[in-house]
Amino acid sequence: MIQEEQKNEHREWTELNMGPQHPSTHGVLRLKVKLDGETVKEVEPIIGYLHRNAEKICELDYYCDSLIYFDRMDYVAAMNMEVGYLEAAEKLLNIPPPERAQWIRVIMAELGRIAAHLVWAGAFGLDLGMLSPFFYCFVQREKILRIFTEICGSRQETNYMSIGGVYQDINENIIYMIEEFTKEFPDKLEEIFNAFVKNDIFMSRNKGIGILEPDVAIQYAVTGPMLRASGIEYDVRKAEPYLVYDKLNFDIPVSYKKDNLARFLVRFEEMRQSVRIVKQAIKKIPDGPYFNPKAKKSLMIRLRGEGEVYARTESPKGEFGVYLVGDGGVKPYRVRVRSPSLRNLSVIRHLGKDVLIADLIAISGTIDLVFGEVDR
Template identity: 60%
Template sequence: MPHYTELNIGPVHPSIHGIFNFKLILNEEIIQDVKVTLGFLHRNAEKLSELNLYADNIIFFDRMNYIDAMNMELGYLMSVEKLTGIEPPERAQWIRMIMVELNRLAARLVGMGSLGLDLGMLTPFFHTFKEREKIQRIFTEASGGRQEVNYFSVGGVYQDLTEQMINDIKNFLPQFKKNLEDMYNMFIHSEIFWQRNRGIGIIEPEMALDYGVTGPALRASGIPYDVRKDAPYLFYDRVNFDIPISHEKDNFGRFMVKVEEMRQSIRIIEQCLDKITDGPFFNPQGKKSLMLRIKGNGEAFSRVESDAGEFAVYVNGNNTTKPNRVHARSPGLRNLSLLPVISKGLMIADFIAVVGGLDPVVGEVDR
């Protein structure tokens, strides 16, 4: 007769990313089942978006994946721009691309640092957050906001990148490249990190597709799917970068894919800085005095590659200044739905590592 114990983790617990609740059903220390309770951070941004103007809704998307705010804004704005026909000019697209990739670096740094923190490695956390702070200083310079930036606007960006800011980014990249390798070595030369991450949380490719998993978790299962390559938006078809994949399928593979993608992001930013053109940074149709009168009609759907995976926004307009329906496809929700399956048969300590490796951000899971 097996003896089962129920262990409650969360809603507030130092080793989970945000507030959600897990109930682990344990046979001694082996996990038999996981029950996930969501909704502690649910603000119903989709309903709020229906009650506000097109241009005002950007802030709700900022607060979805709050560590990857630029990508969230971009997903929403791409849909709105398709709906309203307000195309951003070329310089705005380049600026957006630089900012999105910088934000991807910042989000990955949080993910790396907190994975280390979950496993009891305190040192890398301070290094990653120090680097992230430098990126956020660039954001503050550009938008006035550190984390919830509210930088993009319908048809462009809020303010132009000055020569000074471009120089800041140019100075930031070379030292970041070196520091990234240092941080990477900090993880990779730790025997404990290897032992804690290898062979746990295995996601088979078929299973990943069936559960709708995207992003680094899918690429670590050996499927080279990246929205930036498969359906290029902005100017991703004009820059060179590679899609790293791993056949490890486990937590360690996901970590390696994430780090390699950071190197690719640096490559993209460097090319953007070379190719950025002069010109207007917003479309006059989306200027501030006209922003309140933007009307949309029809349906639009667009997807971007965010930190966690494919983030997609559906906007439905009925020719008024407020959208009729906004829906955001959350990649974190899909990654999390796989958790009860992949954590069956693991130890409790490994479970914490798996959650850290999947790196769900609750703001985006609950919306």
């Protein structure tokens, strides 16, 4: 008996470096994994391979120029990142966007959320070894990107919004495109949804795997769909409404199952709610200026801000916060970004204990990592 214990103590664990070049680490995540056979005993995520220090770059730029670095943080949901930055910047500079611009931003942010979740769903399928749903998701996403292209000429890194409004007004053609999309997308979404959940193997791979207790989630400052899948009904859009979210009617999807499947279901329900928001917003969108005349485009570099502002928005990954400190100059004194993926990733140290390798991959898939945002 004693001998056996000693043997176990001295048993060597295999150390495996998954990544930074690995097919399922969504970019450049490196997981230092200690294995006992197939069982993962310890996970240590090592990040920083995509670090560009966007915070410093933003400090060196004018307020309006920093926007493109936010586009490149969560590069699959650039619109949401822009909303997040402008929430803070406009409060600091006292340039509120006009009503119409706010509605446009809500529409774009929700379309961006759908696009980001579609990317996630497809990549999650690939993690589990499902090849086809990836393409179904990307075909739908491409429709959203086509709308973005029509609006601003760019697919992913849109750089569409700017301080004081949006860069261009949306015309009838774009409204028609968005309406068409919201009409046909729900059916396609159900198709994709069924491709996942009507599969027994998919369900057995996700049910009861990677259980994240709500108190642990709060301890690790997890936000977004992951927190809601742990049974905490919390969404910045409801808790601290920004833009015109208080005038819109939508629900916060919550699941009390806490596992991988819960996170999957919450994200799909979020897409349905986003469609609902877009449908309402496209009807309610008022006429008027789309740009605050206070922030003339040519005068933008002279915008000066003073004070400290922390603005939170709900990005597809979670609570995206921007903390801006101005000292009265034309450049921000300090920019600090609260990236949700970073906090969500840190919880893998807790979730990845005593699971199989296959489950570790599934768990890291449900976290929804985008490395532009984790490393910044």
